Amino acid sequence: MKKFSEQKSNLEVVAKATDPKASRRLKTECKRNGPPDEYGVVDLKKTNWEKQIIRRGIKIFQRIIKDLGMDIKFCPNLKYFHIISKKEMRRKLQEKNPTNGYFNCHAYLLRDHSPWYFVHGLFHELAHFVSYYKLQITLGDNGQLQYRRLINGFADNQNPRLDFNGFDEAVTEMLAIKARQLFASSKLLSANQKKALLTNIGYHLHVAFVEELLMQKTNNQEELMALKNKVFKAYILGQREQLFKKLRLDANTIAALKKMTTAKTATHRAIAFLGWPVIIV
Numbered sequence: 001m002k003k004f005s006e007q008k009s010n011l012e013v014v015a016k017a018t019d020p021k022a023s024r025r026l027k028t029e030c031k032r033n034g035p036p037d038e039y040g041v042v043d044l045k046k047t048n049w050e051k052q053i054i055r056r057g058i059k060i061f062q063r064i065i066k067d068l069g070m071d072i073k074f075c076p077n078l079k080y081f082h083i084i085s086k087k088e089m090r091r092k093l094q095e096k097n098p099t100n101g102y103f104n105c106h107a108y109l110l111r112d113h114s115p116w117y118f119v120h121g122l123f124h125e126l127a128h129f130v131s132y133y134k135l136q137i138t139l140g141d142n143g144q145l146q147y148r149r150l151i152n153g154f155a156d157n158q159n160p161r162l163d164f165n166g167f168d169e170a171v172t173e174m175l176a177i178k179a180r181q182l183f184a185s186s187k188l189l190s191a192n193q194k195k196a197l198l199t200n201i202g203y204h205l206h207v208a209f210v211e212e213l214l215m216q217k218t219n220n221q222e223e224l225m226a227l228k229n230k231v232f233k234a235y236i237l238g239q240r241e242q243l244f245k246k247l248r249l250d251a252n253t254i255a256a257l258k259k260m261t262t263a264k265t266a267t268h269r270a271i272a273f274l275g276w277p278v279i280i281v
């Protein structure tokens, strides 16, 4: 089993404690094993099918990263993927409406859905997994660990407004779509299940908004692919500002992306703010 310290990662952990010895221990631990599971969830035993799907997913994303000309290993093994029940999700992650989630290098996945839905959700969380992540962990004097997410892909979590959060979800889903297409040759899903996997898009309005933004830059398909790859690279490396410069986005567009939350209505607001005609998807 590979350790975190053995791989080039895009996960940055700032570990702090008042006592310098405890601080060093925490840093070493995070380097060796990655951040601990903040929620201390009780995992359901993964089925062989789930293990196969997760391994296949990791391989597909590693291939995408390689094809982008990068050398980043984002996850060493299956233990960072937690299959948990709705009850556990509600109890530990305090989700009123339990859905899959990704926090601090751990993916939390629900089992009780159809196979395509599991793959669909897993690939979205895998995309979050490969994005740049900056996390602060503080060991309190009471021995408790406190977690503060600072940057998550393009999202800036350092203020309560969660700037660029909707933009981050759009790019996450765009990367997931690319990976799901690569998964299409797999025999792990039936033809009907694959159709459902490929035709359903999460955050579809957000995705349409970002696609439109890129299409305004070029109407050449090859250039569009190259632009998308630039977006994915910046997402993986945490280079939001550099990307905006490369894409030559004006201040209004950046302001629209900054304010766009994950709510559906947020995309309509961003469209109205930029004075675009309505996007129909």
Ligand SMILES: [Zn+2]
Pocket (backbone or CB within 6 Å): 124, 128, 169, 172
């Ligand atoms: Zn997401």
